Structures are given as C-alpha cells and as structure tokens.
Amino acid sequence: MTGELSPIDTAKYVAARRAADMVEDGMRVGLGTGSTAAWLVRRLGERVRDEGLRIKGVPTSTRTAQLACEVGIEVVSLDQAGWLDLTIDGADEFDGDLNLIKGGGGAHLQEKIVATASDQMVVIADAGKEVETLGAFPLPVEVIPFGWQTTRTLIEEALDTMDVLGTSAALRMNGEAPFVTDEGNHILDLHLQRIGNARQLALVLNQVPGVVENGLFIDICDKVVVGYGDGRVELRDINAGTIELDQLADGAGENLFSDLAD
Numbered sequence: 001m002t003g004e005l006s007p008i009d010t011a012k013y014v015a016a017r018r019a020a021d022m023v024e025d026g027m028r029v030g031l032g033t034g035s036t037a038a039w040l041v042r043r044l045g046e047r048v049r050d051e052g053l054r055i056k057g058v059p060t061s062t063r064t065a066q067l068a069c070e071v072g073i074e075v076v077s078l079d080q081a082g083w084l085d086l087t088i089d090g091a092d093e094f095d096g097d098l099n100l101i102k103g104g105g106g107a108h109l110q111e112k113i114v115a116t117a118s119d120q121m122v123v124i125a126d127a128g129k130e131v132e133t134l135g136a137f138p139l140p141v142e143v144i145p146f147g148w149q150t151t152r153t154l155i156e157e158a159l160d161t162m163d164v165l166g167t168s169a170a171l172r173m174n175g176e177a178p179f180v181t182d183e184g185n186h187i188l189d190l191h192l193q194r195i196g197n198a199r200q201l202a203l204v205l206n207q208v209p210g211v212v213e214n215g216l217f218i219d220i221c222d223k224v225v226v227g228y229g230d231g232r233v234e235l236r237d238i239n240a241g242t243i244e245l246d247q248l249a250d251g252a253g254e255n256l257f258s259d260l261a262d
C-alpha cells in the first residue's frame with residue numbers, strides 16, 4: 001500500500017500533503033494535473049471528508065475533474081469561480097527564479113489559464129525537478145491540428161534564432177495516433193536541451209500561427225514545495241527569497257502514510 005511508495009512517489013506525496021495544508025476554508029482552488037497533483041486532490045478530499053473543509057475546486061483537466069469528484073470536492077468551472085485564491089499544481093522542471101516547464105501530461109493550456117487567474121500559484125514537486133537552466137525536459141507546445149506540420153516548420157525556423165541547443169519538434173503520440181489534448185489539439189515536444197532565454201522563447205513561440213500555448217510558465221509561480229524521498233519538505237518562496245525547511249513527519253516510513261486510505 002502507500003507505505004511501499006518509491007522515493008520519488010514519497011517526495012511527491014509529502015510535497016502535495018504539505019501544500020494541501022495551505023488551503024483554507026472557503027477558498028476557490030485551482031487543481032493541477034499529473035501524478036503529484038493527484039496526491040494533492042486526494043489529500044484535499046480527505047480534508048473535505050474528515051475536517052468538513054469547504055472549497056470550490058477548479059480542475060485543469062478532465063482527469064483531475066474526475067478525481068476531484070470521486071474524492072468529494074465541489075467542482076466548478078473557472079468561469080463560475082471567476083477568480084481563484086490559490087492554484088496548486090505539479091511541474092516538469094523549475095529553476096531558481098521559479099520559472100517552470102509544464103505540460104508533460106498535455107494539460108499546460110488549462111493549467112496556465114487557471115494559474116494566471118489565481119492570487120497565488122504553488123508548485124509541488126520532487127527535488128529531481130529542480131534545474132539550473134530549463135530545457136532538459138522537452139518543452140510542450142500545444143498546436144491546433146489544422147496545418148500542424150507547417151506550424152512545426154515555423155517553430156523550428158524560429159528556434160534557429162533562439163538561444164537553445166536543439167531545434168527538433170516531435171509530434172506527441174498516443175500509441176499509433178497523435179496525442180489529443182482536452183481542447184482537441186496536438187502537442188509538439190521541443191527538444192531544446194538548454195533554454196538560454198525562457199522569457200523570450202515563450203513570447204516567440206506564442207507568435208507562431210497555429211500555436212495555442214507553450215509550456216513555459218514565466219513569473220507565474222510564487223512558491224515551490226519541494227519534497228524529498230526521505231520525507232523532508234522545503235519551501236521556496238519567490239518573495240522571501242529564502243528556503244524554509246519543514247519536516248512533515250518524524251521521518252520516512254509507514255507512519256508517514258498511515259492517514260492515507262488504500
């Protein structure tokens with residue numbers, strides 16, 4: 001059961017659980033997508049059930065919407081919520097300025113809209129997601145299906161002028177067919193290796209016709225809750241510019257997970 005989590009899943013779990021404590025009664029909360037965010041949604045469901053926590057959750061994907069409903073969180077659309085107090089989401093990479101690459105699960109379009117419509121965005125991540133320079137993780141770019149090959153050519157031409165090490169854009173597949181996002185689009189994964197100027201790249205990519213949104217989150221994230229395989233949690237705060245150490249539990253081991261349902 002949960003006591004047998006791998007070190008990476010332990011790290012994701014402790015980060016998610018710590019971030020779930022930031023959610024207060026009455027909040028409107030953006031619910032991220034991915035394996036780390038799933039721990040968060042489950043934990044919030046526990047708090048709803050056990051503590052009577054009242055929140056409205058705005059999911060960033062159909063997967064998250066389904067899970068949130070299953071665990072008893074009241075789900076509303078972004079338009080119903082209007083503006084959010086807090087969004088908590090995972091990331092594929094984060095750097096020292098808390099800029100991110102997201103979209104490994106293909107959800108970065110809704111995630112970026114929801115995070116931008118929030119007073120605060122908190123990322124939850126295992127420590128392996130921290131990088132000095134973004135770009136080792138392939139950068140997802142959502143493109144509309146019409147003329148996607150032309151869009152890819154235009155992106156690769158634009159990359160030639162950018163401070164990146166690679167310029168290839170690969171169509172994400174789901175088995176034999178192109179991957180399709182919740183919005184009915186495709187994803188091009190850009191293998192850049194190193195992004196010298198992420199802010200400039202984000203702007204350039206979104207100017208290519210056919211591009212809907214790229215997975216670079218620049219100046220959107222306020223805090224990163226970093227989990228480690230031994231149960232330690234660190235908080236990176238963009239405003240405080242400090243690292244706070246936080247010990248979630250007495251240490252690693254089954255006691256860490258004793259509050260989780262099967």
Ligand SMILES: O=C[C@H](O)[C@H](O)[C@H](O)COP(=O)(O)O
Binds near residue numbers: 090103108
């Ligand atoms: O599209 C997916 C999202 O951006 C995820 O938050 C990101 O890929 C991280 O996912 P995970 O927590 O599974 O590593």
